[in-house]
Amino acid sequence: MQPTDSTSPKASNFLRQxxxxxxxxxxxxxRRFAGTPGDAQELADAPLDTARIRTRFPPEPNGYLHIGHAxxxxxxxxxxQDYGGVCHLRLDxxxxxxxxxxYVQAIRDxxxxxxxxxxxxxxxxxxxxSDDFDFMYRGACALIKAGLAYVDEQSPEDMRRNRGTxxxxxxxxxxxxxxxxxxxxxxxxxxxxxHAEGSMVLRAKIDMAAPNINLxxxxxxxxxxxxxxxxGDRWCIYxxxxxxxxxxxxxxxxxxxxxxxxFEDQRPFYDWVLAQLADLxxxxxxxxxxxxxxxxxxxxxxxxxxxxxxxxxxRYVDGWDDPRLPTIAGLRRRGYTPGALRLFAERIGVSKxxxxxxxxxxxxxxxxxxxxxAPRAMAVLDPLKLVLTNWDAVMGSGVLDDCHAPVHxxxxxxxxxxxxxxxxxxxxxxxxxxxxxxxxxxxxxGNRVRxxxxxxxxxxxxxxxxxxxxxxxxxxxxxxxxxxxxGANAVKVKGVVTWxxxxxxxxxxxxxxxxxxxxxxPDAGGRDFLCVLNPDSxxxxxxxxxxxxxQAPCGxxxxxxxxxxxxxxLRDHAPGRAVFNRTTTLRDGRAG
Ligand code: ATP
Ligand code: MG
Numbered sequence: 001m002q003p004t005d006s007t008s009p010k011a012s013n014f015l016r017q018x019x020x021x022x023x024x025x026x027x028x029x030x031r032r033f034a035g036t037p038g039d040a041q042e043l044a045d046a047p048l049d050t051a052r053i054r055t056r057f058p059p060e061p062n063g064y065l066h067i068g069h070a071x072x073x074x075x076x077x078x079x080x081q082d083y084g085g086v087c088h089l090r091l092d093x094x095x096x097x098x099x100x101x102x103y104v105q106a107i108r109d110x111x112x113x114x115x116x117x118x119x120x121x122x123x124x125x126x127x128x129x130s131d132d133f134d135f136m137y138r139g140a141c142a143l144i145k146a147g148l149a150y151v152d153e154q155s156p157e158d159m160r161r162n163r164g165t166x167x168x169x170x171x172x173x174x175x176x177x178x179x180x181x182x183x184x185x186x187x188x189x190x191x192x193x194x195h196a197e198g199s200m201v202l203r204a205k206i207d208m209a210a211p212n213i214n215l216x217x218x219x220x221x222x223x224x225x226x227x228x229x230x231x232g233d234r235w236c237i238y239x240x241x242x243x244x245x246x247x248x249x250x251x252x253x254x255x256x257x258x259x260x261x262x263f264e265d266q267r268p269f270y271d272w273v274l275a276q277l278a279d280l281x282x283x284x285x286x287x288x289x290x291x292x293x294x295x296x297x298x299x300x301x302x303x304x305x306x307x308x309x310x311x312x313x314x315r316y317v318d319g320w321d322d323p324r325l326p327t328i329a330g331l332r333r334r335g336y337t338p339g340a341l342r343l344f345a346e347r348i349g350v351s352k353x354x355x356x357x358x359x360x361x362x363x364x365x366x367x368x369x370x371x372x373x374a375p376r377a378m379a380v381l382d383p384l385k386l387v388l389t390n391w392d393a394v395m396g397s398g399v400l401d402d403c404h405a406p407v408h409x410x411x412x413x414x415x416x417x418x419x420x421x422x423x424x425x426x427x428x429x430x431x432x433x434x435x436x437x438x439x440x441x442x443x444x445x446g447n448r449v450r451x452x453x454x455x456x457x458x459x460x461x462x463x464x465x466x467x468x469x470x471x472x473x474x475x476x477x478x479x480x481x482x483x484x485x486x487g488a489n490a491v492k493v494k495g496v497v498t499w500x501x502x503x504x505x506x507x508x509x510x511x512x513x514x515x516x517x518x519x520x521x522p523d524a525g526g527r528d529f530l531c532v533l534n535p536d537s538x539x540x541x542x543x544x545x546x547x548x549x550x551q552a553p554c555g556x557x558x559x560x561x562x563x564x565x566x567x568x569x570l571r572d573h574a575p576g577r578a579v580f581n582r583t584t585t586l587r588d589g590r591a592g
Pocket of ligand 2: 060
């Protein structure tokens with residue numbers, strides 16, 4: 001089935017306008033690319049790049065991706081698709097301590113699941129920043145030789161103090177004017193492991209009085225005796241992200257490097273690094289350009305890998321794919337579809353100013369995506385037994401009546417689902433009242449209702465336990481009223497009740513998820529988000545579902561009539577042991 005989002009035209013935004021203007025001006029037309037990242041020399045003889053633009057999605061493999069990353073994925077891969085370009089998957093692994101192969105795999109899974117691919121025309125555009133460590137080192141040496149970088153041996157405290165403030169300029173380091181040869185020798189010794197962590201760093205030599213603090217001789221390499229998940233113990237110095245990132249973009253021939261607003265102040269340094277290395281003959285022109293957009297903030301969730309990791313590691317939730325988390329793995333297990341997330345990303349658009357998106361927007365996209373495609377089924381989540389006392393007399397002892405309903409009301413071609421009506425039926429507890437409040441049209445003694453897709457029945461009474469709780473409802477079947485048979489509508493009723501037959505319904509564990517937090521902005525203003533955890537974010541009930549639903553494979557979405565959208569759990573559902581997660585209710589105003 002076609003994803004909903006591909007059928008509607010895409011709204012323009014400032015990034016599209018930038019790309020269209022750049023394509024029109026031919027700014028990047030002379031770009032060469034041979035299918036692998038390359039420096040100026042390697043690219044000199046490469047063919048012209050056939051991709052009209054190149055974007056990249058550059059996660060750090062230090063955690064699972066979340067809904068904010070989904071926005072970035074849809075944006076970067078989507079723009080590449082729309083403008084005849086290619087989007088790279090870049091693992092930005094310059095921070096060895098927190099990174100792991102498990103996260104690399106989870107990132108690949110998430111991007112593919114969202115419907116995007118970095119293998120284009122048989123070329124695999126998956127790149128690791130760590131594969132470019134040699135070039136980054138070479139670039140750093142060239143900067144030193146050109147007098148554009150120096151090894152600083154101030155203590156970290158002095159370095160911080162001498163950086164100045166927003167209102168005061170910084171103070172030059174006593175090491176700033178040391179000869180290039182001395183810096184180079186020190187830098188080589190840093191690489192050789194001869195100096196302790198924190199004892200010195202390599203800094204760009206720009207301007208300690210720059211109004212933008214990011215230009216006050218930012219560090220570009222630090223010593224770190226850490227094992228790297230790919231390069232092992234080969235390096236004990238690692239590039240800073242702010243140096244590595246522009247270099248990776250240039251080596252991969254990225255045209256539009258799209259990132260979130262907090263990097264806006266870094267853009268001058270991004271451009272500085274690229275211009276210097278290009279002038280030194282190391283990087284090919286034309287150079288990439290950075291553009292910033294507002295990150296996604298979604299109400300009632302936290303979207304920071306660090307905070308998500310805390311929820312997982314301290315066991316407030318059950319793993320990275322807990323359906324209450326906004327991780328892509330969690331959303332998937334909750335029953336969100338790739339189409340719903342793409343539609344959500346399209347609807348929220350991109351802007352230049354930070355804002356909060358209401359979580360009901362995500363659910364709206366989900367309903368719009370699922371409604372036309374999710375098979376329907378009946379389920380009873382708070383079961384109460386209904387006994388049809390005249391069944392044997394009217395239908396015959398031991399007889400079960402075949403009932404059927406369309407798999408989907410708008411897709412007759414998808415056929416019918418079948419289930420059986422017998423003398424015992426499960427109904428929702430809320431569908432019976434001994435003394436009906438005003439406007440209640442369902443089951444109460446003396447009232448007639450239709451069992452949906454079945455017969456009209458008339459309630460005759462109920463049995464109660466010692467606490468006054470109803471334990472069983474009795475009714476009689478009204479003959480010749482079966483749905484779809486001639487004359488079935490001769491008996492008029494005001495209420496229709498969903499049900500499942502005790503003879504063929506399957507027991508199911510149903511997990512009713514609510515919001516994980518009680519506050520719309522759980523971590524706003526530096527609040528400890530753990531203080532606003534919702535104690536009722538998960539309620540597990542034992543219900544009954546139609547056979548068609550119980551037999552579905554893992555990860556199948558249904559609309560349970562009257563209840564909402566549910567999905568068979570990816571981990572725990574199995575034939576003979578149905579487990580459903582509630583994705584969302586039918587309308588807004590979801591249970592807390
Ligand atoms: P976190 O702060 O959760 O660790 P991050 O930005 O450090 O997130 P990265 O792995 O570095 O995570 O991000 C990869 C890409 O995803 C970056 O380009 C980043 O801008 C983008 N991204 C991350 N979070 C969001 C968000 N909330 N909205 C939009 N894009 C995001
Ligand atoms: Mg980060």
